[in-house]
């Protein structure tokens with residue numbers, strides 16, 4: 001039987017790579033010196049693409065792979081995949097929801113604590129020997145702060161549950177109110193930002209949610225407000241974020257994602273009210289293995305004509 005060709009776009013997880021290699025004819029795009037040439041050469045055998053939060057199947061790649069049947073993303077965010085094109089061509093799309101929800105929500109709470117209690121800055125204070133010359137200054141309490149969540153999906157809800165344990169009142173914005181929660185709903189992000197102390201971006205990135213946090217929203221959050229982003233960089237107007245922080249119009253920020261990763265605006269490096277992480281929301285050994293198993297499980301299901309485990313398209 002002809003072995004099934006699977007194209008992996010970038011290196012993402014060695015266990016996933018191994019498992020794919022055991023089952024399929026795995027093409028690793030990043031190893032090719034001439035990528036377009038490589039795709040052309042193997043287009044006749046590639047039936048699946050595996051991407052992630054950084055690299056997905058765009059229209060050009062989809063057009064270049066006439067036998068493509070499925071895109072299986074090693075991520076919950078699918079903004080790098082041309083979903084409309086996949087629908088149009090009958091290409092299935094799977095992703096990795098649920099298995100990563102806890103890690104991302106944990107990290108969001110970690111960022112809130114890190115920014116308000118200045119955890120990273122105080123760690124630097126100890127390491128640099130400054131403690132010997134005097135105590136670190138007072139910080140801000142987290143327990144009881146009002147947390148506003150943009151997007152009350154799986155991850156948004158998991159953040160809300162965790163923040164509730166810190167006695168934080170919860171409010172949220174989403175396209176429509178959720179009848180099954182008692183959290184306070186605001187019909188606009190501006191109203192949400194005006195009524196919370198910590199604003200968290202937890203929605204998916206679409207044309208509608210790009211720059212959902214703009215200058216006006218940051219001004220509404222204000223000089224004591226804290227912005228947390230565990231969604232995608234383009235949710236926030238980044239140059240506006242930099243000026244709001246530099247000018248003191250925003251109280252602080254905890255960021256796991258950026259508009260042009262891995263580029264991070266250098267103006268942020270010297271700010272003690274900012275915590276910067278390198279897009280690690282799902283980056284634990286346990287969760288990455290569960291994500292890898294789901295990618296492989298979806299491909300196996302597809303190629304044995306069984307129902308997909310986590311289909312999106």
Ligand SMILES: O=CC(=O)O
Nearest residue numbers: 053075076077282
């Ligand atoms: O950013 C991570 C993901 O989308 O899974």
